[in-house]
Amino acid sequence: MKRLLYGSIVLMFSACSVQKYLPEGERLYKGAEIKITKDPEVKQRNKALKTLMSSAVSPRPNKFFLGQPWKVWWWYKIGEPKREKGLKAFLRNKLGEPPVLSSRVKVSSTAENIQSLMDNNGYFKTTVQGDTTNFSYFTKAIYTAQVKPQYTINEVKWVADSTPVMKALLRTQGRSLLRKGNAYSLDDIKAERERLDLRLKTRGYYYFNPDYLMAYVDSSIGNRKVNLYLNLKKDVPADAKKAFRINKITLYPNYSLTSPTLDTSDVGTIVYEAIHIQDTVKRYKPSLFARSITYDTGSLYNSRTQNASLNRLISLGTFKFVKNRFEKDGYIDSNGLNVYYYLTPAPKKSLQGQIDGFTKDNNYMGSQVSLNFLNRNAFRGGEQLSIKTFGGFETSFGDSLRGNNNFRLGGNASIRLPRYAIPFFDIKENNFYQPNTSISLGYEWYRKNLFYSRNAFTANYEFSWKKDIRTQFRLAPISLAYIRATGVTDSFYKQIVSNPSLLLNIYDE
Secondary structure, three states, X not given: OHHHHHHHHHHHHHHOOOHHHOOOOOOEEEEEEEEEEEOOOOOOXXXXXXXXXXXXXXXXXXXXXXXXXXXXXXXXXXXXXXXXXXXXXXXXXXXXXXXXXHHHOOHHHHHHHHHHHHHHOOOOOOEEEEEEEEEOOEEEEEEEEEEOOOOEEEEEEEOOOOOHHHHHHHOOHHHOOOOOOOEOOHHHHXXXXXXXXXXXXXXOOOOOOHHHEEEEEEOOOOOOEEEEEEEEOOOOOOHHHOOOEEEEEEEEOXXXXXXXXXXXXXXXXXXXXXXXXXXXXXXXXXXXXXXXXOOOOOOEOOHHHHHHHHHHHHHOOOEEEEEEEEEEOOOOOOOEEEEEEEEEEOOOEEEEEEEEEEEOOOOEEXXXXXXXXXXXXXXXXXXXXXXXXXXXXXXXXXXXXXXXXXXXXXXXXXXXXXXOOEOOEOOOXXXXXXXXXXXXXXXXXXXXXXXXXXXXXXEEEEEEEEEEOOEEEEEXXXXXXXXXXXXXXXXXXXXXXXXXXXXXXXXXX
């Protein structure tokens, strides 16, 4: 029996062999093996070093199962489809994968890539050699690495001058990613450049770029340590060294993607709290934009406040598209930036109907119909007015519940204000997430045949705001509910006598 099973497996593998499909002179690439010889002072484990070096190995081999490249076999077996889209092309792409042939394996260049990767991570003077070995119709790459100890940072110095941009860079050293004792890493240097660029972007340097920063590495100081010297490149443009201030803010709240309004047009423009608003149809209150823009003219350009303003405009829900553009003021040697916001309105009103069907564990089944009306700019201040009406029924075909149908009718009206709406108070804030005030009134009539009718009235006055994308707070100073039962039947009274907890159903359903 065992011999028969073994013979069947061998026969199956032979039938699924892809050797007969391979082009002449080609073999199937079966991956790479990395062999490591470490200097006695290398502290890292072989597994960690192999994981690091594997990221530079290419190409990636085909997938194997029980020693066989099943996906490659399917690729050849299905064959070349006549059309790019079709069942044959779909099956070939889903079940199969193209073969990775030996001609794609370049061990010399891959060995150089591994060696460069090790240099970039501080393993200077590490050497790597590459070779291949062939067996059956497969080829395998062998990489042998002589790993030297990793260098660490001895000191980080700035080649400083007296320019304002250099002074701004020096003030950010406290949070540097490059610290004494850390392992040398080119990725850390790149990350530090990005960090410095982001910091400068919050201090007016709109035209600065991380590529304007450079780092020198001195690895000749001995004891496997390096000194890092940071500096600005010599060819940095003058505007990149200059801190810019906001000169003019202009909004186009009726911008159309099909017929864009020209920036140079000032027809119908009004100025409200130093913001130029071109709203010729008077669709929005100017105060809406004054609350959404989190900075003032004359302030230093700050990427954080710019992103906050964009986010607040988008979160209003009144605009379908929001984008901005910056332009240097036209005067020579000016450090002013003109900001333009292009806001494409979403449809002001929408009407949506919905039909739902459901079943319950208590053998009830039913349906509900709802109609929702939404006005995204009810009073020209970005207020969202929502009116919802609904009606539904539940019925059961169980013998004990037959005829005990339930009916539901109701409605809800709510308005969401994009601000803290508190009588006699005007709270101004410029957080990344705009707060909201919600006011709602609701009514529901519920009839449970053979038992009672219920009238429920609700009223809510609620504030909501976000600390970050994952944390939201809600505060409801007013949350009222009034429930009144009518038409209570004698049969329900009798059941209450034996089971008083049934009274809770009036309030919970």
